[in-house]
Amino acid sequence: MSFKHELFAQFARVGKALSNANRLELLEFLAQGERSVEQLSKVAGLTVANTSQHLQQLRHAGMVSCRKEGLKVYYRVSGDDVIDLLGALRAVAERHVTDVQHLVATYLTVKDDLEPIPREELLERVRDGLVTVLDVRPPEEYAAGHVPGAVNIPLGELEQRLEELGNPENENREIVAYCRGPHCVLAFDAVARLRERGMKARRLEDGYPEWRTAGLPVETT
Amino acid sequence: MSFKHELFAQFARVGKALSNANRLELLEFLAQGERSVEQLSKVAGLTVANTSQHLQQLRHAGMVSCRKEGLKVYYRVSGDDVIDLLGALRAVAERHVTDVQHLVATYLTVKDDLEPIPREELLERVRDGLVTVLDVRPPEEYAAGHVPGAVNIPLGELEQRLEELGNPENENREIVAYCRGPHCVLAFDAVARLRERGMKARRLEDGYPEWRTAGLPVETT
DNA sequence: ATAGTATTCAAGCGATTAGTAGAATACTGA
């Protein structure tokens, strides 16, 4: 009978790792690919020491692994099952925590208007050459892996680099934007801006990590 | 940008619900079906007040719902996505927390010897009438739902009621036992005992909640 | 060696959490 108790205690250790907003944010960044402690601390707005401590908690919970290269230590999620877990967590929060629905409704009012496109559908259209895929994440994240054929224009440079997207002969070609995940605001923003310019733009239903773990093809460099 | 932070804070609320061993145990029982506060407190070995408090935390995280009937309040998981989340948590713990592997190896040394059978395979064999399915959970849980055609013999009564399983004309008929979930010891025990008697017994890979949420047929009463 | 950099460790604080115990609430049946 103590076996059972021990087992639940170990499961709870993984649960604990998920019980803090900053750790979840770190995990989401790690889901994009390998990152150093310093990068992570910047992006999450935490001190380096604090970030390091969170990362070690995640490591004890078996959710991330690390590798040392020279001075730097690079962390990564330790398997696709971790990304699945994050997805399941998100799903429950979205469906059952009314505050999340409220938040999403408040900040992403245009959510339904953006007509998100499912992964499989996008893949088909890419194969048929019907769409231009736009990756609005920072170049480092794009370099670590992206949807095949996607054009990388970080959100901040979108306005200046519009011509990279447009095909003069076919100005109504559809653009599908994606970013880090289903709640990342980058893609929402991009679609809104493109539409302001009269372009036909939609959003991928989720982000790059989900694309990759779904076993769909990816491209690097 | 505060949107993002708020969102992670809400996800963390769900994570917090998963961060305590007792709450996870309560959730596992709830995954079997509806239960009153008193039942839950008994089975988890907690005081009623404490159980009630845990349940309310789970409710605020949107993981359980409740319904009042007369004096009693019945709790239940608020959707199949919650069961998926528990499964994902278990999967990560099993694959990455070495202590879990150690625990399982120590207490369930026979795990591999029991040749667990996957859900789909069992369903086929049941259809072909090749196996006898044995549900070793308590009668209340059996009544709330079980694998079609399964015989219910709680573990404690197994030795006395062996004849309900055996077919005199075909003593080598295979028996597949299942219980609450992949780490519940009931089915392990049952298989071990049946094998001691020279019977051909195996274990279902996971338990009843997983069977049900996989969309496989269930039977009640 | 030495200086510089990335990360981890250790100690300490305020805030949060798990649990207990006892009172309060809500409902049922006599």
Place this chain on the structure above:
DNA sequence: TCAGTATTCTACTAATCGCTTGAATACTAT
């Protein structure tokens, strides 16, 4: 109405958690 029962609420304590600060470690380049 009143007694009995299931659940929830309200303090309260001990333990844990998140974060900060400053020192320690590990590695690189000069």
